[in-house]
Amino acid sequence: MAAVFVTGGAGFIGSALVRQLLAESPYDIVNIDKLTYAGNPESLDGCVADPRYHFSRTDICDRAALDALFAQHRPCGVIHLAAESHVDRSIHSAGEFIQTNIVGTYTLLEAARAYWERLAEPARDAFRFHHVSTDEVFGSLGREGRFAETTAYDPRSPYSASKASSDHLVRAWHHTYGLPIVVSNCSNNYGPRQFPEKLIPLMILNAVAGKPLPIYGTGENVRDWLYVDDHARALHLVFERGAVGSTYCIGGNAEHTNLAVVDTLCGILDELHPRAGGGSYREQKVFVADRPGHDLRYAIDAGKITQKLGWSPRESFMSGLRRTVAWYLANHDWVAHVRNGEYRRWLETHYGSHP
Numbered sequence: 001m002a003a004v005f006v007t008g009g010a011g012f013i014g015s016a017l018v019r020q021l022l023a024e025s026p027y028d029i030v031n032i033d034k035l036t037y038a039g040n041p042e043s044l045d046g047c048v049a050d051p052r053y054h055f056s057r058t059d060i061c062d063r064a065a066l067d068a069l070f071a072q073h074r075p076c077g078v079i080h081l082a083a084e085s086h087v088d089r090s091i092h093s094a095g096e097f098i099q100t101n102i103v104g105t106y107t108l109l110e111a112a113r114a115y116w117e118r119l120a121e122p123a124r125d126a127f128r129f130h131h132v133s134t135d136e137v138f139g140s141l142g143r144e145g146r147f148a149e150t151t152a153y154d155p156r157s158p159y160s161a162s163k164a165s166s167d168h169l170v171r172a173w174h175h176t177y178g179l180p181i182v183v184s185n186c187s188n189n190y191g192p193r194q195f196p197e198k199l200i201p202l203m204i205l206n207a208v209a210g211k212p213l214p215i216y217g218t219g220e221n222v223r224d225w226l227y228v229d230d231h232a233r234a235l236h237l238v239f240e241r242g243a244v245g246s247t248y249c250i251g252g253n254a255e256h257t258n259l260a261v262v263d264t265l266c267g268i269l270d271e272l273h274p275r276a277g278g279g280s281y282r283e284q285k286v287f288v289a290d291r292p293g294h295d296l297r298y299a300i301d302a303g304k305i306t307q308k309l310g311w312s313p314r315e316s317f318m319s320g321l322r323r324t325v326a327w328y329l330a331n332h333d334w335v336a337h338v339r340n341g342e343y344r345r346w347l348e349t350h351y352g353s354h355p
């Protein structure tokens, strides 16, 4: 069966997508991932034994390595998720974001174009380059309104500016060279296997460790939250059925302030894992200096993907959050390995030195 390249398949969303595609599509999956601190092959434990799963530890900035992978596997498409993805890191060191998100996307586009231009019909017509992006490219909303496919770009952080640049490059490769692309822009994801620097896993793990729960500013910033497996299903649909040259906004219709997210999460933890000393985990909340340039509100109008492709989220915020809390409570090993360096030693044993 035809192969599909998934870049960043060892990351949080990429690993959910790889599992989803192996379970629900006929493709061979070639996971192309550099294995930065955020890429964790343990997130793909259940996939490694599948003969349809292939892994290549490759940097998307390495054109020669990409050319060799295209020649070897002759994919029918690419789903591109590899990126530096953490806003706070981008504020402190933007260089990696420029390199991977912009230069890496450019390099992957050029490798894909060189391969696609030599394809014969009908493979040439059927080929897709699906670029996975974020709603953060649209900037910040006030109390009203929602982002949609027609919203003008207004990125504010080094992360969102680098993702916006990559979105523009992908669309330019379609308009200039005819490369058959689709783009999706999604809201905040949460779920199992998210690196514990992101809000929800950070709060769960700090809470049970008895540590403070740091909330930026007054906690009034609003995000729209989507369970990761719902995003993976949307990506599968957009890749197969999205109209060439089109964009799809993906969101959970679940707007919550950061404060409400933390309070809800503490309520679930109080029930599933009561505090040793009694009382509520809410008592561990502390308010800290706000993130510079912190966007006030993001919200997505996912009407187009619902109407055109019949997608809607299956998890509510409450059901998804319960699943997520339960997963982190049950998977101490995954968390411990990511945090204590055992994971890095494992990487060195299996894949050579860590970048």
Ligand SMILES: NC(=O)c1ccc[n+]([C@@H]2O[C@H](COP(=O)([O-])OP(=O)(O)OC[C@H]3O[C@@H](n4cnc5c(N)ncnc54)[C@H](O)[C@@H]3O)[C@@H](O)[C@H]2O)c1
Residues within 6 Å of the ligand: 007, 008, 009, 010, 011, 012, 013, 014, 032, 033, 034, 035, 036, 037, 038, 039, 040, 058, 059, 060, 061, 080, 081, 082, 083, 084, 085, 086, 100, 104, 132, 133, 134, 135, 163, 185, 186, 187, 188, 189, 190, 195
């Ligand atoms: N997490 C979210 O809420 C969210 C929301 C919307 C869109 N997105 C987008 O989805 C994609 C995946 O996000 P995530 O949260 O899973 O990220 P993640 O940080 O968990 O994973 C990123 C993956 O990319 C790999 N990678 C990084 N640089 C690479 C390079 N140069 N070459 C090859 N691989 C490299 C990492 O090793 C890692 O496995 C990103 O493009 C992100 O912008 C994320």
